Amino acid sequence: MAQLWGGRFTKETDQLVYDFNASIKFDKKLYREDIVGSKAHVKMLAKVGILTDKEALDIENELDNILESIEDGSLVIDETCEDIHSFVEACLIKKLGDTGKKLHTGRSRNDQVALDMRLYIRKKLEEIDVELKDFLGVILRIMNENLTTVMPGFTHLQKAQPITVAHHFGAYFEMFKRDRQRLFDIKERMNFCPLGSGALAGTTYNLDREYTAELLGFYGPTLNSMDGVSDRDYVIEFLSALSIIMMHLSRFSEEVIIWNSNEYQFVEIDDAYSTGSSIMPQKKNPDIAELVRGKTGRVYGTLMSLLTTMKGIPLAYNKDMQEDKELAFDAIDTVKNCIILFKGMIDTLKFNKDVMRNSAKNGFTNATDAADYLVKHGVPFRDAHGIVGRIVLYCIKKNIGIEDMKLSELKSISDVFEDDIYDAISLDTCVNTRLTIGAPSVEAMKNSIKKETEYLKNS
Numbered sequence: 001m002a003q004l005w006g007g008r009f010t011k012e013t014d015q016l017v018y019d020f021n022a023s024i025k026f027d028k029k030l031y032r033e034d035i036v037g038s039k040a041h042v043k044m045l046a047k048v049g050i051l052t053d054k055e056a057l058d059i060e061n062e063l064d065n066i067l068e069s070i071e072d073g074s075l076v077i078d079e080t081c082e083d084i085h086s087f088v089e090a091c092l093i094k095k096l097g098d099t100g101k102k103l104h105t106g107r108s109r110n111d112q113v114a115l116d117m118r119l120y121i122r123k124k125l126e127e128i129d130v131e132l133k134d135f136l137g138v139i140l141r142i143m144n145e146n147l148t149t150v151m152p153g154f155t156h157l158q159k160a161q162p163i164t165v166a167h168h169f170g171a172y173f174e175m176f177k178r179d180r181q182r183l184f185d186i187k188e189r190m191n192f193c194p195l196g197s198g199a200l201a202g203t204t205y206n207l208d209r210e211y212t213a214e215l216l217g218f219y220g221p222t223l224n225s226m227d228g229v230s231d232r233d234y235v236i237e238f239l240s241a242l243s244i245i246m247m248h249l250s251r252f253s254e255e256v257i258i259w260n261s262n263e264y265q266f267v268e269i270d271d272a273y274s275t276g277s278s279i280m281p282q283k284k285n286p287d288i289a290e291l292v293r294g295k296t297g298r299v300y301g302t303l304m305s306l307l308t309t310m311k312g313i314p315l316a317y318n319k320d321m322q323e324d325k326e327l328a329f330d331a332i333d334t335v336k337n338c339i340i341l342f343k344g345m346i347d348t349l350k351f352n353k354d355v356m357r358n359s360a361k362n363g364f365t366n367a368t369d370a371a372d373y374l375v376k377h378g379v380p381f382r383d384a385h386g387i388v389g390r391i392v393l394y395c396i397k398k399n400i401g402i403e404d405m406k407l408s409e410l411k412s413i414s415d416v417f418e419d420d421i422y423d424a425i426s427l428d429t430c431v432n433t434r435l436t437i438g439a440p441s442v443e444a445m446k447n448s449i450k451k452e453t454e455y456l457k458n459s
Contacts, residue, residue, distance in 0.1 A: 023083045026326045031077065033119040034084050035067045037112065038103060040215040041195060045105060048208050055099050062095050063088075085112055106207050108199040110229040110317040115195045117324065119216065121238055122187060124332045128242070129183050131336060132176055135343045136456060139173045142166075142346065143449055147442050150427050151266065151356035152365050159363030162430045165351060166449075167440035173452055175248040180459065182241045190234035193218040197228030200316035226316040235324050236310065239303040242335045246296040249342055253289035256345070260286045266356050270348035273341075288345050292338045299334055302327040357427065361401060364392055366425040369433075370402055373424045377416045387414045 039060050046056035066088060069075035081087040092100035146165035153163035193213035196203065202225045209221035222228035259266035269286055277283035309323050367388050374384035388402075390413055395402055403425055410417040423429055432441040438448065 022081075023322050023325065024077070024079050024081050024087060026329060027084045027113075027116075028077045028079070028087075029325075029329055030084050030113075030116040030120055031070055031088065032067065033116040033123075034088050034112070035063050037115045037119060037195060037216065038088065039063050040212050041107060042103065043215060044208050044212045045102075047211055048206050050105055050205060051102060055102060058096055058099055059092065059103055062092055062100070065095075066091050083109075083113075084116075085109055106198075106203050106205040107195060108197075108229070110199050111194050111197040111225075114197070114229050114231070115193065115216075117232075117328075118190060118194065118234065121234055121328065122191065124336075125183050125187050125238065128245075128332070128336060128339070129180055131339045131343075132180050132183075132245070133456065133459065135339055136173060136176055136180075136452075138343050138347045139169050139176070140449065140452055140456065142349075143169050143173065143445070143452075146351065147445055148428075149351060149353050149356065150360050150431060152360040152363050153440075159360070159365050161368055162360040162365045162427045163440040164431060164445065165356070166445045170445065170448060170452075172248065172252055176245070177452075177455065179241065179245045179248065182244065183238075186234060186237045186241060189237070191217075191219050192222045193220070194222045194228035194231070196221060197225035200226050200229055230313070230316040230318075230321070232306065232310055232321060232324050235328050236303070236306055239299070239306060239328065239331055242331050243296075243300050243303050245335055246292075246299045246338065249338055250293045250296040252342070252346075253293040256289045256349070257286050257293070260289075264355075264359070265352055266359070267352065268350040269345060270350070273345040273348065288341050292342055295334050295338055299331045302331040360427055361403075364395070364402065366402060366427065366430050367392055369425050369430045370421070373421055374414065374416055379414070379416055 042051065042056045042059045042063075045051040046053055051059075066075065070077065075091070077084070078087055078090075081090060089100070089103060092103055094100075143166040146169070149165040150162055151165055151168065152159040153161050153168070193209065193216055195212050195216075196207045196209040213219070213221045222231070256267065256269070258264055260269055269284070269289075271284075273286075273288045274284045275287045277285065306324055306327050309320050313320055370391065371381065371384040371388045374387060375381050379387070391402055391405070391410070394409070394413070395405065403422060407417065407419060407421075410421060432443070434441045435444055437444065
């Protein structure tokens with residue numbers, strides 16, 4: 001059992017205790033980060049004269065060999081080792097003997113694992129950001145292609161006002177854009193190097209922590225060694241950001257599920273992103289959207305679990321913190337896969353444009369515009385609201401739309417109405433007279449799309 005301690009102990013750890021304590025079955029994911037961090041540490045030790053140049057070069061070369069061997073499959077990570085740090089160091093010592101034993105000079109597993117986790121989370125932040133950017137590109141394409149695709153906008157799941165597919169998808173563009181901004185903010189806060197913090201109180205060696213941080217692409221070293229080894233805020237923040245991403249994906253999934261239903265028929269999901277039923281041959285189920293919606297709770301669970309784990313931990317490092325890894329690894333893989341699959345699903349989505357337009361037409365979505373018409377002709381808004389409410393009741397009884405009423409019928413409720421009311425309440429007018437920033441008109445949406453295109457180009 002390769003481990004980095006034992007001199008103070010007189011007998012072997014009980015096997016059950018060892019297995020319970022060991023983390024290699026999941027922290028082996030950190031093999032690359034562990035080796036990269038060790039190489040930077042060795043370079044720094046040579047720079048300050050703790051290692052000779054030859055010792056440093058020998059260790060670096062062998063670390064490179066270990067990394068290459070793991071990645072080409074010729075070296076299998078030994079899961080009887082306590083953790084990935086023990087495994088890498090054991091491999092190094094096996095090759096280099098006493099020189100390999102000098103790798104751990106000036107550091108502790110506490111700052112080593114803190115470094116590895118920061119490097120891993122930073123890399124995964126960047127990977128998730130790339131997926132979100134690609135996803136936003138798909139949303140932007142759909143927006144560009146559907147500037148005039150009219151559909152009902154909803155509040156309370158009731159038809160409210162006519163909008164366009166471009167406008168609706170633009171709302172999700174804003175959500176996922178904010179998600180990218182959150183990832184950037186997390187990276188800015190977390191991008192400081194804990195290596196050199198030691199177990200909790202720094203070290204008596206004359207380390208150059210600024211140099212180590214520079215080698216590893218950090219802004220600088222952490223400024224308190226106790227916080228350096230015990231901080232997991234960045235993992236919690238990342239899990240929080242991932243949870244918000246999943247919340248957005250889940251909302252989007254719910255809409256796709258509703259739109260795909262027989263009652264709505266707004267969209268058709270491509271066969272590649274649908275499944276059938278084992279008993280009902282007519283079924284075509286939106287399983288990808290449903291699974292994304294379901295996996296949202298799974299990601300929420302990782303956030304709540306780590307928050308609960310951290311809430312009672314005194315300074316500095318405690319073994320409880322080992323629980324951060326499996327949670328983060330699972331959430332990262334889940335979110336990344338969900339983004340990729342959801343992106344593919346909407347990229348191949350077919351919009352039933354006539355169905356969407358008819359749904360907007362048949363739901364009194366132009367009622368607000370009828371009220372606005374009266375206001376523009378001198379009727380106080382509150383009175384106009386009441387007048388149109390009576391018109392809607394009349395239409396419900398007659399099973400017609402406002403645009404289907406004769407002018408004489410409209411005048412019987414308010415003599416303000418004239419022939420131009422019909423143009424004022426047409427769906428295209430309702431959409432395209434809304435010219436304020438962020439509104440659904442073609443002109444407003446073109447301006448938004450221009451800005452979003454520039455944002456994607458420069459981010």
